[in-house]
Amino acid sequence: MSTSPATPAPVAAAPGASWVQRAGLIAALVALAAIVLMPAAQGLPVAGQVMLGILAFAVIVWMTEAMDYAVSAVVIGALMIFLLAFAPAVGKTEGDMGTSAALNLALSGFSSSAVALVAAACFIAAAMTATGLDRRIALTVLSKVEARSNQIVIGAMVVGILLSFIVPSATARAACLMPIMMGFVLAFRVDKRSRFAALLVLTAAQTTSVWNIGIKTAAAQNMVAIGFIEKQFGHDITWTDWFIAGAPFSVVLSVALYFIMTRMMRPEMDEIAGGKAAIRAQLDALGPMSTKEWKLLALVLGLLAFWSTEKVLHSLDTSSTTIGAIAIMLAPRIGVMSWKDSQKGFPWGTVVLFAMGISVGSALLKTNAASWLANLIVANLGLQNASAFAILMLLSLFLIVIHLGFASATALASTMIPIVISVLMAVQTPGINVIGMTMLLQFVVSIGFILPVNSPQAMIAYGTDTFTARDFVRTGFALTLVAMVLLVVFALTYWPMMGYMTLSAG
Numbered sequence: 001m002s003t004s005p006a007t008p009a010p011v012a013a014a015p016g017a018s019w020v021q022r023a024g025l026i027a028a029l030v031a032l033a034a035i036v037l038m039p040a041a042q043g044l045p046v047a048g049q050v051m052l053g054i055l056a057f058a059v060i061v062w063m064t065e066a067m068d069y070a071v072s073a074v075v076i077g078a079l080m081i082f083l084l085a086f087a088p089a090v091g092k093t094e095g096d097m098g099t100s101a102a103l104n105l106a107l108s109g110f111s112s113s114a115v116a117l118v119a120a121a122c123f124i125a126a127a128m129t130a131t132g133l134d135r136r137i138a139l140t141v142l143s144k145v146e147a148r149s150n151q152i153v154i155g156a157m158v159v160g161i162l163l164s165f166i167v168p169s170a171t172a173r174a175a176c177l178m179p180i181m182m183g184f185v186l187a188f189r190v191d192k193r194s195r196f197a198a199l200l201v202l203t204a205a206q207t208t209s210v211w212n213i214g215i216k217t218a219a220a221q222n223m224v225a226i227g228f229i230e231k232q233f234g235h236d237i238t239w240t241d242w243f244i245a246g247a248p249f250s251v252v253l254s255v256a257l258y259f260i261m262t263r264m265m266r267p268e269m270d271e272i273a274g275g276k277a278a279i280r281a282q283l284d285a286l287g288p289m290s291t292k293e294w295k296l297l298a299l300v301l302g303l304l305a306f307w308s309t310e311k312v313l314h315s316l317d318t319s320s321t322t323i324g325a326i327a328i329m330l331a332p333r334i335g336v337m338s339w340k341d342s343q344k345g346f347p348w349g350t351v352v353l354f355a356m357g358i359s360v361g362s363a364l365l366k367t368n369a370a371s372w373l374a375n376l377i378v379a380n381l382g383l384q385n386a387s388a389f390a391i392l393m394l395l396s397l398f399l400i401v402i403h404l405g406f407a408s409a410t411a412l413a414s415t416m417i418p419i420v421i422s423v424l425m426a427v428q429t430p431g432i433n434v435i436g437m438t439m440l441l442q443f444v445v446s447i448g449f450i451l452p453v454n455s456p457q458a459m460i461a462y463g464t465d466t467f468t469a470r471d472f473v474r475t476g477f478a479l480t481l482v483a484m485v486l487l488v489v490f491a492l493t494y495w496p497m498m499g500y501m502t503l504s505a506g
Contacts (some may be wrong), residue, residue, distance in 0.1 A: 024064025031056040036083065041372070047087040047097065048369035051360075054079050055369070058360060059415055063405040070349025073356035080106040080363060090367055105366065109358030113319040114227035117168075118220050119351045120322040124300065125172030126342045127329055132286065133293045134167060134176040139283040142184075147275030149196055149267040153203050156181065157254060160207035166300040168217040168322075170208050171347075174457035177204045178464055185466070187278035196267035198467035202475060203261045205461035210257060212409070212446040214250030216242035217307060217318065220354055224413035225442035227358045232365060232421055235435055239307035239318055245436075245500055246443055249490055256482040264475050265467075292336040299325055299336070350410075357414025364418045374422030384428050388501040391427060392437060392491050395420060396444045400480065403448045409455060413445045429502075436500035440491075447483050449476040 035053035040046065054076060061072050084102035088095055109115060128134040138159040145155040156177070163173045181204050185197045212219035216226070216239045230236055272278075289297075306314070306321040329335050330342065364370040378384055383391055399416060406412040420441050424434040448454035452462040452472050462472065495501050 020064055021066045024060055024066035027064070028057045028060035028066060031060055032079070043375075044372045045088070045090045045368055047084055047090055048364075048367040048372055050083045050087050051080075051363050051367045051369040052373065054083065055360065055364060055415060058411075062408065062411040062415070065407055068349070069353045069408065069411070073349075073353040076360060077106045077356055080359065084363070084367075105363045106356075106359055108362045109227075109355040109360075112227040112355070112358050113230070113317070114223035115351065115355045115358065117217070117319040117322055118223050118354050120319070120326045121168035121217065121220070122172075122347055122351065123326045123329065123342055124322075125167055125169045126344070126346060127296055127337050128167055128172070128176065130337045130341050130344075131290065131292045131296050133296050134163060134173075135180060136283070136286055136289065136293065137162060138177065138180045139279060139286070142180075143276070143279045143283050147272045147279075149199070149270055149272065150262055152184070152272065152275065153199060153258065153262060156200055156204045157207045157258065160204055161211055161254070164208070164211035164215050164218045165304055168219075170212055170219045171350075171456040171460070173208050174205060174460040177208070178460050182464055182466075183282060184275075184279065187282065188272045188275050190272070192464070192466050194268055195265050196269065198471055199261055199265040199267050201461050201464050201466045202265060202472065203257065205457050206257055206261070206449060206476070206479060207254065208457045209446060209449060209455055210253050211250050213253070213443045214243065214247040215239075216246075217322075219409065219446060220350070221409040221413040221445055222442060224354070224357060224361070224410060225417050225438060225445075228361055228365075228417050228421060229435055229438060231358075231362055233435055236317060237435070237439055238310040240310065240312065242439065243308070245439060245495070245498065248494060249443065249486060252486055253479075253483055256486075257479060260475060260478050260482070264478065265471065295334075296329070296336045299329060353408075354410055354414075357410060361414055361418035365422070370418045370422040371426065373419055374426045377419075377423055378426045383423070383426075386427065386429060388429055388432050388437065388496075389491050391424070391429065391432070392440060392501065393488070395423065395441055396484075396487055399441065399444045400447055400484070403445070403454060404451060406448070407453045407455070407459075409445050409448055412448075413442065416445070417442065431502045433499065433501055433503050436495075440495060440500055444487070447480060449479045449483070451476070 032053045035056055036050055041049060057079065058072070058076050061067050067075065081099060081102045084097055084105060085099040086096050089097045089101065141159045141162065142152065142155040145151040160173065160177060163176065167173050167176070178201065181200050182192070184200065185192050190196050212222070216222050216237070226237060303321060303325045306316060307318055310316065310318060329337065330339060381394065383394070402416070403409070403412055417438065421434065421438055424432060424437050450473060452458045452469055458472065491501065
């Protein structure tokens with residue numbers, strides 16, 4: 001789900017840290033001190049002012065990667081505890097909040113059901129890797145296509161889409177897909193710096209990002225938005241509701257991705273000699289499906305069935321069914337892996353970052369910092385009575401531009417979605433659907449197609465050394481332009497028709 005989980009970054013101010021990271025840490029500390037110590041702003045509680053300082057610190061640290069993401073989460077938690085402890089609680093003018101109340105705010109994100117879902121998703125990804133089921137699915141799909149370059153690209157896209165349904169982590173999907181793509185490059189005896197290799201790897205990586213939009217459980221950043229919606233409104237968005245809203249967008253964008261990539265990265269050859277045999281040989285080398293693979297396949301398909309029928313055939317929410325599946329997956333005799341196996345490379349840092357991101361967002365809302373900032377944005381941008389379409393377009397453009405500075409969509413969602421919610425609540429547009437608009441703007445958070453550093457899956461692809469940063473930028477820029485056009489089209493047609501932007505008079 002990235003997750004997208006955050007990609008590892010160097011520790012702050014380490015001897016090998018870049019000047020950007022060192023400058024980023026200094027800038028973050030200066031911004032924190034400047035905001036916390038500045039004269040009290042009208043209408044902003046002291047605790048809210050402290051949270052704005054912590055928000056500035058977090059944004060700068062995450063944008064410059066001045067700290068490892070997991071380390072930054074711990075540091076931000078400590079700042080929340082010790083700075084909020086000496087601020088009055090919201091609604092009070094005297095008496096400090098104290099470390100106990102501040103600690104509750106700092107750890108509030110860990111109680112979110114969305115965090116449990118992200119952790120569970122990591123277990124599913126670990127099980128896929130441990131059993132080799134993800135690799136088998138990929139090879140099986142690719143063995144069905146002809147050994148023509150365009151057919152192989154379509155096959156790679158289909159694999160990426162299928163894995164988006166059953167592997168709820170963009171980073172895990174990319175980590176699975178990239179070795180397979182490179183295996184094909186070697187098996188096909190193609191130069192890894194060829195346009196064909198670049199086409200295959202780039203398309204697989206961007207497909208992973210595109211389908212973070214269409215599937216609720218595909219990426220961690222989606223769970224961030226869900227967590228804030230649940231906390232603020234006591235309302236959940238089901239897997240099916242999300243799919244109906246986002247999947248058509250992902251489908252159209254996937255078609256555009258195919259044409260963009262095959263035209264801008266036109267391969268040297270139309271057909272791969274012996275390509276089909278090479279794929280078949282890799283699949284045969286895996287041997288017959290093991291009992292564990294069959295168990296895991298049945299489990300993830302059952303889980304998908306529960307996700308897609310939530311609030312239709314049953315009332316079990318996504319987090320609950322996923323945790324139940326993990327219990328079965330780890331159970332002695334009937335499970336598919338042991339606890340020890342599940343911990344090999346388990347990204348606990350991602351889970352901590354995710355939980356702390358929700359804590360920061362929740363604290364921004366509870367201390368009125370988000371609403372104060374939102375009122376400032378609404379007043380200065382003239383959004384009070386703007387149409388739902390204008391609000392969606394303006395905020396979408398803002399999110400796409402600011403994403404250029406983030407290496408983690410999870411971090412971006414954690415800092416921006418609480419402010420988005422507050423902006424939507426502050427406008428006076430009649431009948432605006434705050435929950436629906438928040439979901440649509442969360443789709444935009446996943447539009448980070450331009451720079452390799454904008455997502456972990458892109459960085460994994462970049463690490464294959466099959467393409468240049470320039471290749472990624474020029475194809476990603478074209479894909480982003482198409483995504484922006486689609487945002488306009490969907491915002492004028494499908495989404496209003498489905499009631500995601502404004503509520504009907506009835």
